[in-house]
Amino acid sequence: MLPAAELARFTADFTRAIEACAELDNWGLFARTINEWKAAAAIHADPELHARLTGPVDGDLGPVLRPEYRC
Template sequence: MATRTFPFSTLINKQTSVFPALADADVVLERRDAENLVLMRSERFQAMLVGLSMAARSLAIVARANRTLAEETFAEELPWLVWLPAEARAECVRELLDHLLAGADTGLLLPFARALREWQATAEIHSDPELAQRLRGPFDTSESTPVTRPGADGA
């Protein structure tokens, strides 16, 4: 699908140049001090949700029937999975599939995107054995300051 990009101010000042673009493209409105916004026609949005839901459900069915195939499918799309320890790969695939399926049903894909970023960051840490070992500890706490747990003082 094609996208067209406009400054957000164009929507405010010259709507007539933004809305016609929606006929054959989604519109990204770039904002200086906030996240960009996306405008799309409702029928395209609904088609995307239906397609995503069907693809997520299909992949979940395959995963339940053949976990190895699901892992191979994800590995094709997510080559960084090889950096995860073997026991974490299955957990990663299971968690990502669960989030994707829930997101496809609800339209809330931020938890999936967050989990994807978190797993990729974890894999990148494992790709550097020295960094992974340092993060496992033990940690030098000689210069640390004890902190009480919030609410531990009865307040």
């Protein structure tokens, strides 16, 4: 379940996505928006996972790979 502050953000994202998809007649953005918010709700529903993902990072997480650019 999303906290109250996140519900307001979800409502705004949902509205923008539905308007854009209806205008373009392409519903991919709407599906992605719903999937992203479902993931956010799952994180908020699990207190341990939420704490791990929003807490400080300890130590070095290793090297960052250079992105590959393709044309």
